[in-house]
Amino acid sequence: MPRNFDYADAEPRLYAWWERQGWFKPEVAGADAEPFVVSMPPPNVTGSLHLGHALFGALEDLMVRYERMRGKAALWVPGTDHAGIATQLQVENMLREEGSSREEVGYEEFLYRTWQWKEEHGGTITQQLRRLGASCDWDRERFTLDDGLSTAVTQAFLTLWEQGLIYRGPRLVNWSPGLQTAVSDLEVETAEEQATLYYFKYPLEGGEHIPVATTRPETILGDTAVAVNPADARYARFIGKRAFLPILGREIPVIGDDSVDMEFGTGALKVTPAHDFNDYEIGQRHKLALVNVLNKDASMNANAGKYAGMDRYDCREQLWQDMEAAGLTIKTEAYSTRIPRSQRGGEVVEPMMSTQWYVRIGPLAEKALAAVRAGDIKIVPERYEKVYFHWLENIQDWCISRQLWWGHRIPAWYREKDGDPEGEIHVGQNPPQGEGWAMEEDVLDTWFSSGLWPFSTLGWPSESDDLARYYPTQVMETGHDILFFWVARMIMMGLWFTDKSPFHTVYLHGLVRDRHGKKFSKSLGNVIDPLTIVDKLGADPLRFTLITSGTPGNDVNLDETRVDHTFRFINKVWQITSFINMNLEGELELGLPPAEELDLPARWILSRLHRLIANVQHLFDIYQFGEAGSQILAFMWDEFAPTYLEISKHATYAGKEGEKIAAQRVLVAVQDTCLRMLHPFMPFMTEEAWRYIPHDGEALIIADWPKSNEALIDDEVESRMNVLLELVRELRNTRGEYKVDPGKRIRALAKAGASAKDLETHDYIFSRLCNVEALQLLAAADPAPEHAASIVVSDIALYLPLEGMLDLEAERERLEGEAIRLTQQIAKTQKMLGNDNFVSKAPEAIVQRERDRLSDLESAQRQVAERLSSLPQ
RNA sequence: GGGCGAUUAGCUCAAUUGGAUAGAGCAUCCGGUUUACACCCGGAAGGUUAUAAGUUCGAGUCUUAUAUCGCCCA
Known part of the structure; x- marks a missing residue:
């Protein structure tokens, strides 16, 4: 067995072997096995692996490997997303570097180039997921723009259309001028930013004026009313009068509306229904005209009069200057306000009138709400259910059209009629008979196709075998940041199109941040590349x-x-394996030896192990994988390796043949169980290590998940062993305090009550663990040795004759300190037990534990007192 | 403005339904190559669990309020 785990060699070799054997496929479990299916959240096809991917990869692979070992037909469906805007931007960047643009190369060529880009870069992320050890069924890999999924998208769209749940029409949308597309509410992020509040005079008929404030003066050009609160004594009399647009002079009415906040700004509001969501509402109420003053690139259009063609911000400045010259300005002041920006491009988004396609989401949302309310779908952690409810209860219709080239074309056709190029509309996969039909140029929001992911990847809308067997899926594991974008939409669409919840559990993880909780960013320079870690240390340490x-x-x-x-933990596990491996001779029978051949340490480690298995099982059941991993680590590093393994050396090197074999079988059984439990966390090392211990089965990846055997959990054994281990700890401490050369073997004498037999039988433990060469039992009547340090645990007093080293005064102080500590603890325990409320109300087990504790403390107290009195004066 | 989360050792995090002396890692200090491992071993120090009140036999854990930080929604 190699001295260290060579991950660089083992990882690609094992991965290829697993995959070649078909172990990533659910069919390995047999036709009658219960399925366990996870749909991978599809990463951007042209992306590369970051820590967020590594986190979902680690978690999902953990769940899938765990369920596979439990005998389920485990299927992890991998795939990638075409990621409309993100991918299109990347290709546009490439074109820009070539000195070209998408407009210049044209639609066909652009799509060709994008597919080419996808072919070149599309494999990167999936290769990187393989390096993490992701046990997906790559034969079932899908891409949101592949033929099958495109069929699903069309089918979904047409179904919603037929059901009257898709409509098209002019609405105020969030317009991204840089990307030149509409974006949904979710794709807009607003943040508090420093801006300027401009105060100016709105001229009225009769020479008066109303003062108004705005953060966006250029929108004055699109005003179609000035609104005041009818309850406002300052302005109410102006209602019904005519006002005149500054500079342009267009005539607009002064209206009264309750929604105007009298406290804000001047208390009067300019109304721009075409460029502000609130104003749009007011406009609807008062049947105001909509005057759009912006072009698609956010330059001013013809409605802006002499400002036409100017950039929106240049116009803002120029208009203000002109108004200043015209004596219409009052003042400007610094003002902090919320600025909406495109999540993708980062530029300021403009509310703009535009004709778009929408999903009437209400009916879908209701089903989605009901499913979670009824518990058909559980969200982990549960608190996100509230967030989910709140969003769905207040959901707005979903704008699904995007003015992009990369994506699923909306299956609609237009034909010119009466001079209107969109005079006739036909929705369908193919154009109707006749000449002159042109396909809708808009594509669908990427999340429309993602919403179908759990079932479209399994063949829907065709009634495939996979769909029948593997849908609905079980767990959807993803980031909480896309709860609305993706999870809610999958639930809505899944319920709508398949009448089933697409999964029964949503497990949400958080963001990966740097060690101080900062977001990773290139400008901060704190980005950690997961593959750098994998190269340096292997995939297992990163995953765990x-x-x-x-x-x-x-x-x-x-x-x-x-x-x-x-x-280092991985090395530790490797070294444990190595130790077991090197002591093996010949064939070792698998499984535990018969109960009568198990000595106290063996029964102890098995009790501890099976307690651990039960804990781990419980933690897996409640999705607390992190704590499960930590407990396995603690067991191996703090109990198995330093204690049982060390103790077993006695049997191995000095025991009788039968004892040796029994110990080896215990070692193998414990290690085998630990490797199984660790496998979902760190598949590579565990698989490789497993080959070096006797085992049953072809590979760990398809080995059985351990089950806790309650019969092996034994409180009494654990407490007997704890006494011995406590003595070991105290011995080590005492040696340290007296600065006894660690290499020096010392003697110990013991006076023990009920534990005398355990002490005698297992005296070798002390030689193995704290270099005590001989343990001599004293009879109760024997005098204690004079020049000895003493250790008291329970009813045992241990004497270390440290001739020449013992400082009597120090020893007395030590014992007195011990006596005080014991007295305090006894007092505390007695107080608890003296409290009738405690004794009557606390569970019996807790009360008993306190009684046992008290009797232990009292024994120890007697021993310490005796020792103190016998110390030479 | 509404909602949610966090606040535990110098730093990063645990603590499963309320139950013994609140645990790890890193960093610090002391001591060690003991035939699996120096990628190691043994030990030490480090805590008023943000603050205040409450419920309870018992609170890091439950309730309320406050403070600070973060996120989501408007």
């Missing part, structure tokens, strides 16, 4: 660290020192 660094729904702060620590 990501999983154990956080709790569901919360952000993960990745501290790279933890990755190093995990790397």
Whole structure:
């Protein structure tokens, strides 16, 4: 067995082997196995792996490997998303570098180039997921723009259309001038920013004026009313009068509307229904005209009069100057307000009138709400259910058209009629008979196709075998940041089109941040590339660290020192395997030896192990994978390796043949179980290590998940062993305090009550664990040795004759300190037990534990007192 | 403005339904190559669990208020 785990060699080799054997496929489990299906959240096809992908990869692979080991038909469906805007931007960037643009090359050529780009870069992310160990069924890999999924998208669209749930019409939308497309509410991010509030005079008929304030003076050009609150004594008398647009002089009415906030600004409001969502509402109420003053690139259009053609911000400045010259301005002041920006491009989004396609979402949302309310779908952590409800209860119709080239074309056709190029509309996969039909140029929001993902990837709308067997899926694991974008839409569309919840559990993870909780950003220079870590330490340490660094729904702060620590843990597990491996001789029978051959340490480690298995099982059941991983680590590093493994050396090197074999079988059984439990966390090392211990089965990836055997969990054994281990700890401490050369073997004498037999039988434990060469039992009547340090645990007093080293005064102080500590604890325990409320109300087990504790403390107290009195004066 | 989360050791995080002396890692200090491992071993120090009140036999955990930070929605 190699001295260290060579991950660089093993990872690609094992991955290829697993895949070649077909172990990533659900069929490995047999036709009658219960399915466990996870749809991978499809990463952007041209993206490359970042820590967010690594986190979902680690978590989903963990769940899939776990369920596979539990005998389920585990299927992880991989795939990628065409990511409309993101991909189109990348290709546009490429064209720009070539000195060209998408307009210049034209639609056909642009699409060709984008597909080419996808072919070149599309494999990157999936290759990187393989490096993490992702056990997806690559034969079922899908792409949102492939033929099958495109069919699904068309089918979904047409169905909604036929049901009257899709409509097209002019609405005020969030317009992204840089991308030149509409974006949905979700794609707009607003943040508080410093801006300027401009105060100016709105001239009225009769020479008076109303003062008005705005942060966007250029929209004055699109005003179609001035609104005041009818309850406002200052302005109410102006209602019904005519006002005149500054500079342009257009005549507009002064209207009264309750929604005008009298406290804000001047208390009067300019109304621009075509460029502001609130004003749009007011416009609807008062049947105001809509005057659009912006072009698609946010330059001013012909309605802006002499400002036509100017950029929106240049216009703002120029108009203000002109108004100043005309004596219409009052003042400007610094003002902090919320500015809407495009999530993708980052530029300021303009509300703009535009004709778009919408999904009437209400009926779909209702089903989605009901499914979670009824518990058909659970969200982990549960608090996100509230967030989900709130969003769906207040949901707006979904704008699904995008003015992009890369995406699913909306299946609609137009034909010119009466001079209107869109005079006739036909919705359908193909154009109707006749000449002159042109296809809708808009494409669908990327999330429209993503919403179908759990079932479209399995063949829907065709009634495929996969759809029948593997849909609905079980767990949807993804980031909480796309709860609305994606999860809610999958639930809505899944319920609508398949009449089934697409999954029964939503597990949400958080963002991966740097070790101080900062977001990764190129400008901060704190970006960690997961593949750099994989290259340096292997995939296993990264996976385990990501999983154990956080709790569901919360952000993960990745501290790279933890990755190093995990790397050392992996080495530790390897070394344990190596130790077991090197002591094996011949064929070792698998499984545990018969109960009568198990000594106390063996029964102890098995009790601890099976307690661990039960804990891990419970933690897996409630999706607390991180804590499960930490507990396995703690068991191996703090109990198995330093204690049982060390103790077993006695049997191995000094025991009888039968004892040796029994110990080896226990070692193998414990290690085998641990490797199984660790496999979903760190598949590579565990698979490789498993080959070096006797095992049953072809590979760990398809081995059985351990089950806890309650019969092996034994409180009494654990507490007997704890006494011995406590003595070991105290012995080590005492040696340290007296600065006894660690290499020096010392003697110990013991006076023990009920534990005498355990002490005698297992005296070798002390030689193995704290270098005590001989343990001599004293009878109760024997005098204690004079020049000895003493250790008291429960009813045992242990004496270490440290001739020449013992400082009597120090020893007395030590014992007195111990006596005080014991007295305090006894008092505390007695107080608890003296409280009738406690004794009557606390569970019996808790009360009993306190009684046992008290009797232990009292024994110890007697021993300490005796020792103190016998110390030479 | 509404909602949610966080606040535990110098730093990064745990603590499963309320139950013994609140645990790890990193960093710090002391001591060690003991035949699996120096990618290691043994030990130490480090905490008023943000603050205040409450419920309870018992609170890091439940309730209320306050403070600070973060996120979501308008």
